[in-house]
Amino acid sequence: MTSQYYRIIFSILSLLSIAKPVLGGYTPSANVKAGHRFSGEQFSTQPEYIQKVLTTPIVLTVLGVLSLIVLNIAFCCRKCFKCCRCEPNDHHTEKGHDHDSVSKRVSYINHQKLMVFIVEMFLCGCVMLADMFCFYGYTGIVAGGEDLNKALSLINTLLTDAVGGATAVQGHTVSINGLIFASRNVDCPPDTSGDAIDDAYDGLKTLSDTTAAAMKIVIDALGPMKDNVSENKDYINDYLIAYADVFVFLVFSFAFVSVILFVVFRLFRSQCGTKVAIAWGMLTFLILLLVCLPFMIFSSIFGDFCMDPSGNAIAQAPDAIKNKLTYYSTCELGVGIADEVGDNLRAGKTAIVNLINSITSALTCETGGCKCTTATVGTSYVKLRAIATLGTALGASLQGIIDAASCPKIQTIWFTIVNDALCTNFYSGIYSLWVSQFITSFFLFLLIVVASISYHYFAKSTVYVSTEGSADKGQAPSLGQRAESAVEMQKLNDYEDSEA
Secondary structure (H helix, E strand, O other), rough: HHHHHHHHHHHHHHHHHHOOOOOOOOOOOOHHHOOOOOOOOOOOOHHHHHHHHHHHHHHHHHHHHHHHHHHHHHHOOOOOHHHHHHOOOOOOOOOOOOOOOOHHHHHHHHHHHHHHHHHHHHHHHHHHHHHHHHHHHHHHHHHHHHHHHHHHHHHHHHHHHHHHHHHHHHHHHHHHHHHHHHOOOOOOEOOHHHHHHHHHHHHHHHHHHHEEEHHHHHHHHHHHHHHHHHHHHHHHHHHHHHHHHHHHHHHHHHHHHHHHHHHHHHHHOOOOHHHHHHHHHHHHHHHHHHHHHHHHHHHHHHHHHOOOHHHHHHHHHHHHHHHHHEEEEEEEEOOOEEEEEHHHHHHHHHHOOOHHHHHHHHHOOOOOOOOOOOHHHOHHHHHHHHHHHHHHHHHHHHHHHHHHOOHHHHHHHHHHHHHHHHHHHHHHHHHHHHHHHHHHHHHHHHHHHHHHOOOOOOOOOOOOOOOOOOOOOOOOOOHHHHHHHHHHHHHHHHHHHHHH
């Protein structure tokens, strides 16, 4: 029987360990881990860390710009260096091809053109496919915005409860002040000194006024914050989510237009049009590099941070709030870790309620020595007991503020903003966006190179035909051979590439 209990307990513990991530545990995503590998550093706010984080994105961007500069230099040198011309090759300069026929040389060129065409269309497909993955990043950005809306709704609920509790407390103090005025020196004159009674009433009035002033500060502070939360939700919906699709589509459109230009001018066999497509492709390549740079930096920095967001936030926080962050990120008390805000609120609530009860008990002389008792109820006694009842209600309203600011509620908001919105959805969206565009720019660069070769096959191709005699026999060409060469030369002049 005992072993059966052990098996049950072990099964429950196993289920809890499996359910832990689902119940709120945070695990870095694959994208976060990939972004962390950019620097491989522990997150920090020190200048040395920032320098290391910036190195890789800047180096990649500089290499991309340098490759574009080198490509343009190569284009400019085409007229100067034969190796840079990338013209159709009929192999006439190669050993063993001296006396190839016109048809054989044309087949060489057609094969080259077919290979260039296949590679060019393949690269167009790669550019288009990589470019479309930016919309996957868009879904992450939108999901992050929705998480922020959810967190703001939770904040709005918290602030509403806190402001509602403060307003209720403020209303109770107004009622208490009215009851103090109504009960003071009306009836039930005590046997004790009048000065002591006046001091007690004055103390109760001061406590009520002080509490009302404190609640006014809370309302004045949290009221505008509540309005700002609503405005921020509007900003997220009207700008972040609404314009995210515009931004992503704009980024997508540059490479998409490049592919369309390359394909269209390839079909129409336009040299001038292909050169325009190459120029647009270079501009797109440069724009994509500049777009990727800040996103790469963001991915690197927040990749390090999001490996352990709560731990990194606590480690880099000022000493004045470090313990508070530690408590609200774990909701666990420990050595040097206390619920300072909650403890202060609870202590204040207890002190206020106890003080009200103490003063009203003294004024009604419940401990004896007063002519006014429950048997002969007078106006003063009734009002003072009403004050005591309001003190209890005031304590309940203060408890509402304490509950609104409880650790689980604040922790839920923190996890929704940091773990869900920032480090999961929003991060994955940004990471996917720049990776897709970086890969797009890579294939686009290769497409530009291939297109610069492709348009040389649009015009008539020149093939070399030897007019010498047979190299094997070492004889001078006969009249018939010269006539055959003339016919071949005539075929050459009429030859123009057709689409393979």
